[in-house]
Amino acid sequence: MDRVIIFDTTLRDGEQSAGASLNAQEKLEIARQLEKLGVDVIEAGFPISSPGEFAAVKLIAREIHQPIICALSYAKPAAIDRAWEAIRDAQCSRIHVFLSSSDIHLSLQLKKSRAEVLDTVGAMVSRAKGYTADVEFSPMDASRTQPEFLHQVIETAISAGATTINIPDTVGYAIPDEFGTLIAGIMSKVPNISQAVVSVHCHNDLGLAVANSLEALRHGARQVECTINGIGERAGNASLEEIVMAIKTRHDFLHLTTNIDSTQIYKTSRLVSELTGFLVQPNKAIVGANAFRHQSGIHQDGIIKEAITYEIMNPRDVGIPSSTLVLAKLSGRHAFKERLAELGYVLNEESLNRAFAVFKELAEKKKGVTDRDIESLVAQELRTQTETYRLDHVGVSCGDHSIPTATVRLIGPGSEVLEDAALGTGPVDAVYKAINRIVKVPNQLTEFTVKSVAEGIDAIGEVLIRIESNGVTYTGRGAATDIVVASAKAYMNALNRLLAVRQLAVETEIESRQAEGPI
Numbered sequence: 001m002d003r004v005i006i007f008d009t010t011l012r013d014g015e016q017s018a019g020a021s022l023n024a025q026e027k028l029e030i031a032r033q034l035e036k037l038g039v040d041v042i043e044a045g046f047p048i049s050s051p052g053e054f055a056a057v058k059l060i061a062r063e064i065h066q067p068i069i070c071a072l073s074y075a076k077p078a079a080i081d082r083a084w085e086a087i088r089d090a091q092c093s094r095i096h097v098f099l100s101s102s103d104i105h106l107s108l109q110l111k112k113s114r115a116e117v118l119d120t121v122g123a124m125v126s127r128a129k130g131y132t133a134d135v136e137f138s139p140m141d142a143s144r145t146q147p148e149f150l151h152q153v154i155e156t157a158i159s160a161g162a163t164t165i166n167i168p169d170t171v172g173y174a175i176p177d178e179f180g181t182l183i184a185g186i187m188s189k190v191p192n193i194s195q196a197v198v199s200v201h202c203h204n205d206l207g208l209a210v211a212n213s214l215e216a217l218r219h220g221a222r223q224v225e226c227t228i229n230g231i232g233e234r235a236g237n238a239s240l241e242e243i244v245m246a247i248k249t250r251h252d253f254l255h256l257t258t259n260i261d262s263t264q265i266y267k268t269s270r271l272v273s274e275l276t277g278f279l280v281q282p283n284k285a286i287v288g289a290n291a292f293r294h295q296s297g298i299h300q301d302g303i304i305k306e307a308i309t310y311e312i313m314n315p316r317d318v319g320i321p322s323s324t325l326v327l328a329k330l331s332g333r334h335a336f337k338e339r340l341a342e343l344g345y346v347l348n349e350e351s352l353n354r355a356f357a358v359f360k361e362l363a364e365k366k367k368g369v370t371d372r373d374i375e376s377l378v379a380q381e382l383r384t385q386t387e388t389y390r391l392d393h394v395g396v397s398c399g400d401h402s403i404p405t406a407t408v409r410l411i412g413p414g415s416e417v418l419e420d421a422a423l424g425t426g427p428v429d430a431v432y433k434a435i436n437r438i439v440k441v442p443n444q445l446t447e448f449t450v451k452s453v454a455e456g457i458d459a460i461g462e463v464l465i466r467i468e469s470n471g472v473t474y475t476g477r478g479a480a481t482d483i484v485v486a487s488a489k490a491y492m493n494a495l496n497r498l499l500a501v502r503q504l505a506v507e508t509e510i511e512s513r514q515a516e517g518p519i
Contacts, residue, residue: 101139129161172205199223266319406430
């Protein structure tokens with residue numbers, strides 16, 4: 001076939017990125033956008049790893065209907081059973097079993113012989129097959145596995161019922177020509193390979209994840225495992241947007257297609273960046289801020305005459321408007337709404353009114369409001385829709401010969417107005433202490449980052465923070481032209497996420513007890 005199956009593992013391998021943390025509702029929000037994007041398979045998580053992970057996978061399996069919902073599992077009975085329990089409500093389900101195959105992993109980590117590995121592969125794939133017809137198997141560290149043994153492992157997995165065989169370049173070690181040869185060998189030397197789809201899962205430690213994935217496709221692989229923005233363990237995974245747009249842009253060379261609606265790419269990228277707290281570098285291919293911006297005079301001249309001179313893709317194909325409309329203080333609500341629509345955002349009337357009010361405040365302070373400013377405003381509005389506490393007012397007094405003082409007013413549950421004040425070592429510290437006096441949720445601030453959303457001295461400042469509570473990290477973001485206000489918004493965003501996770505845990509415990517029945 002010439003169609004490539006897009007297997008998205010943003011919610012599993014992507015969340016393994018150091019510093020990333022998503023709660024169940026955030027995972028579901030990303031899963032819904034992945035469904036709009038048109039991915040074929042969503043690897044929703046690793047159910048055996050924690051109760052929270054299990055609950056998130058189960059929620060996604062229940063709520064998402066179009067893609068196959070996949071759960072990752074160790075090659076152990078309890079993990080396979082737990083994976084099935086998490087995805088059994090999915091309309092289309094897949095269990096993904098993995099076990100190391102390289103001598104490096106066998107001798108130094110697993111302490112198993114090759115014969116033991118073959119026995120385990122057969123038994124565990126068969127166990128997964130007893131739950132669902134769709135079973136994927138991955139020989140972990142395949143790119144450093146001796147080919148003859150790798151072929152044996154694959155043949156065993158297929159004989160036991162695996163319908164997809166994934167070849168991981170687990171540590172990003174492979175070089176494209178070498179990886180292509182490995183895939184070609186599998187296609188020609190594994191006797192029953194025609195009974196399974198060959199997949200690849202490439203890591204980016206040498207910056208070659210996308211190149212290796214495309215080379216694998218040229219040699220017969222027909223599924224690619226990838227993530228939005230290329231996030232993932234260590235240096236990340238093959239980037240979904242780069243894979244998809246390479247296939248689309250170079251159809252003349254690759255002769256392949258996907259089911260992806262590429263116009264949803266940019267919106268998906270921004271959502272994942274927003275919820276994980278991982279910024280997209282400006283020069284990132286396809287979705288970076290500079291991907292379709294031209295500064296050189298020669299380039300600008302060519303673009304004005306004909307875009308194809310310096311753009312190999314139409315920015316609208318990935319959901320980015322081809323031109324930048326700068327809004328200002330005299331712009332009306334209709335123009336603001338139209339610009340939101342062009343950027344891919346549709347807000348209800350209440351949210352639109354709030355966002356427009358904030359836009360007008362910003363436009364009074366800036367000469368022009370850019371697309372990045374608008375995206376930041378909308379992201380902030382979307383963050384406030386599920387708030388337990390809402391920041392209503394913040395004021396600070398500080399200077400080099402005074403003690404920083406902050407006053408804060410929050411709107412709490414039931415529209416209760418809550419106010420307090422505190423002293424601190426600086427204005428932000430004072431604000432955070434005042435908020436803590438109201439919310440009373442123990443936590444520790446572990447990261448605080450400030451950046452400018454756009455250019456100029458009047459740009460919006462965006463604050464990213466991470467707080468830790470009971471060993472779990474929560475990310476918060478806030479934006480405003482006043483950096484102290486942005487800091488307060490970011491802290492409230494993180495605290496509201498923490499409270500949402502606690503509430504979900506309570507609800508899950510209640511449901512569990514109700515399911516058990518009376519004692």
